Amino acid sequence: MPQSSEFDLIRDCFSTGYPAASDLLLGIGDDCSLITPPADMELAQSIDTQVAGVHFPADAPPGLIAGRALRCATSDLAAMGAVPQGFHLALTLNNSEDWFLRDLAAGLRLTANTLNMPLLGGDTTYGEHLTITVAVQGWLPRGLGLRRDAARPGQDIWLTGKVGGAALILDEVLRDPTRDDQYTAPYYHPRVHLSFGHLLLSLATAAIDISDGLIQDTRHIANASGVVMNLDAEKIPTAVSGEHPRWHECLTGGDDYQLLFTAPADARERIEACALTARLRECQIVGEVTAGDADVCVHKNNELLVFSKEGYTHFRN
Amino acid sequence: MPQSSEFDLIRDCFSTGYPAASDLLLGIGDDCSLITPPADMELAQSIDTQVAGVHFPADAPPGLIAGRALRCATSDLAAMGAVPQGFHLALTLNNSEDWFLRDLAAGLRLTANTLNMPLLGGDTTYGEHLTITVAVQGWLPRGLGLRRDAARPGQDIWLTGKVGGAALILDEVLRDPTRDDQYTAPYYHPRVHLSFGHLLLSLATAAIDISDGLIQDTRHIANASGVVMNLDAEKIPTAVSGEHPRWHECLTGGDDYQLLFTAPADARERIEACALTARLRECQIVGEVTAGDADVCVHKNNELLVFSKEGYTHFRN
Numbered sequence: 118m119p120q121s122s123e124f125d126l127i128r129d130c131f132s133t134g135y136p137a138a139s140d141l142l143l144g145i146g147d148d149c150s151l152i153t154p155p156a157d158m159e160l161a162q163s164i165d166t167q168v169a170g171v172h173f174p175a176d177a178p179p180g181l182i183a184g185r186a187l188r189c190a191t192s193d194l195a196a197m198g199a200v201p202q203g204f205h206l207a208l209t210l211n212n213s214e215d216w217f218l219r220d221l222a223a224g225l226r227l228t229a230n231t232l233n234m235p236l237l238g239g240d241t242t243y244g245e246h247l248t249i250t251v252a253v254q255g256w257l258p259r260g261l262g263l264r265r266d267a268a269r270p271g272q273d274i275w276l277t278g279k280v281g282g283a284a285l286i287l288d289e290v291l292r293d294p295t296r297d298d299q300y301t302a303p304y305y306h307p308r309v310h311l312s313f314g315h316l317l318l319s320l321a322t323a324a325i326d327i328s329d330g331l332i333q334d335t336r337h338i339a340n341a342s343g344v345v346m347n348l349d350a351e352k353i354p355t356a357v358s359g360e361h362p363r364w365h366e367c368l369t370g371g372d373d374y375q376l377l378f379t380a381p382a383d384a385r386e387r388i389e390a391c392a393l394t395a396r397l398r399e400c401q402i403v404g405e406v407t408a409g410d411a412d413v414c415v416h417k418n419n420e421l422l423v424f425s426k427e428g429y430t431h432f433r434n
Numbered sequence: 435m436p437q438s439s440e441f442d443l444i445r446d447c448f449s450t451g452y453p454a455a456s457d458l459l460l461g462i463g464d465d466c467s468l469i470t471p472p473a474d475m476e477l478a479q480s481i482d483t484q485v486a487g488v489h490f491p492a493d494a495p496p497g498l499i500a501g502r503a504l505r506c507a508t509s510d511l512a513a514m515g516a517v518p519q520g521f522h523l524a525l526t527l528n529n530s531e532d533w534f535l536r537d538l539a540a541g542l543r544l545t546a547n548t549l550n551m552p553l554l555g556g557d558t559t560y561g562e563h564l565t566i567t568v569a570v571q572g573w574l575p576r577g578l579g580l581r582r583d584a585a586r587p588g589q590d591i592w593l594t595g596k597v598g599g600a601a602l603i604l605d606e607v608l609r610d611p612t613r614d615d616q617y618t619a620p621y622y623h624p625r626v627h628l629s630f631g632h633l634l635l636s637l638a639t640a641a642i643d644i645s646d647g648l649i650q651d652t653r654h655i656a657n658a659s660g661v662v663m664n665l666d667a668e669k670i671p672t673a674v675s676g677e678h679p680r681w682h683e684c685l686t687g688g689d690d691y692q693l694l695f696t697a698p699a700d701a702r703e704r705i706e707a708c709a710l711t712a713r714l715r716e717c718q719i720v721g722e723v724t725a726g727d728a729d730v731c732v733h734k735n736n737e738l739l740v741f742s743k744e745g746y747t748h749f750r751n
Contacts, residue, residue, distance in 0.1 A: 143581060147581055148513040148582070149514045149516065150478070150480070151478055151574065158471070159469065160470075160471055161467070164522040165557050166567065168559055193465040194465075209483055209565060238479065238480065240483050240567075245562070248526060250557075262459075265463075326465060341464070
């Protein structure tokens, strides 16, 4: 258990410097936090845990890890099109030294301010492995949330940007977890498409954030919507070119947190305008939805690619 | 990582058999859960983590532990007087065997049904130590939540029942974590005072649930309200009598989840009526609030007891 000075430090680290929540009535320090929901809105919520040695290198700087955990969790709000309201934090610490707590809180605060996510409440416990659980929430206009079950045949499949950057840099992150530059940014600081996700309400039908790999996550939409998701590999922006020996990992690796979404063809111009507004460089159509048993089909140069868990094999069509 | 059959098992374990939520629009299986807040209510939320080997014996039956974790977290809603809406679950599993998952889910489901807490969503990860994070939420009529900062001089201090049962049985729980009977019930199945907490709205002023020890938690109200909390030890119902060598542990040990609350004297009759309605056996006045620098004073036979971290010493007044 921490000494009382550590309790003070924890309180200092997590009580100030976060964005203010206009709807927060009672924050950290009581049995519960209290907020006032706005009228006629739905509450979108998600919870996400990251464990040292499983989801991130145990010796990574705690501030980078805390910021990344908040980004990964908040991405689920982006995938629904929700406007962020705030988050609760459950932290299991294996280290309560000053520098560790201060670094962790600094990274969390920086990210919370970038994403405009107020810290509403939390729980700090001790354990052998650093474990960060983030429970995020946001508001959605009634009935407009971007669900996984709304893709329909004939619709376009869109992707917000490059995939594979995080997966391909993972070896380097494991080798040097302190490296924090443009190359490790896709891993430590994945872009969270909050404003674009919100702009997509009424334009997109289904949406998901790519956290476990493009193919696997696209399959969630295929299954929930009961459609075939046809992806054109040549149109998918990847961290390395199609000839690169690790190209296929861009389609099966996760952690990029791009949004994949479906939309009717008559929404194309408005989606492109929204992409400009949200300053997306590479938002583009990467396939189309067709009728049939739920499946994902990836084509490259008229070949159907088949991805197995271990990698991928392909058959001529 | 689990095999796909384990994913199926996890889905089976956590998708059915929980109470239904009338306001749930979208549950497990999308990026977020979606609920519709009722008009003119505040949302009360709390998050709570329990780690194997820290908060519970690592070899305890997972169903007992999961049920206990949900009770402990939900107790924070009771302490605010909130009506439960549901919970999100973040589970870090060190064991994905069939029996383990089924036992864990059975215990969780049983408790969720007892407390009427729908499971709204979750995240399952793997790690070396079983870690259970429960994020609970409920609704409160605007402005009526029982906060810690509302105790005022002249008010009574009430306690919902016996303290010390959980602390005194802990040695036995550690010796035989599978023991699940009337003696270990205060530890594994602490009563959550949801209906009584809700009845206290408009009657009580401040409230807290006793999770870390009667004295320490009472001090939270003293500090938040800026008052002296005077407790009369002879009026506090304890698991063992005042002559017992471990009696003081009843006042400093935690885990009983009784509610301690303050209320004006003119609310006494109505509080007693509410206690009858909620079938509380021992709800009683255990002290009074006075003006002064924030403090907790415990008297026994006209002596002022002083509790240190290690135990207690007493001085004649």
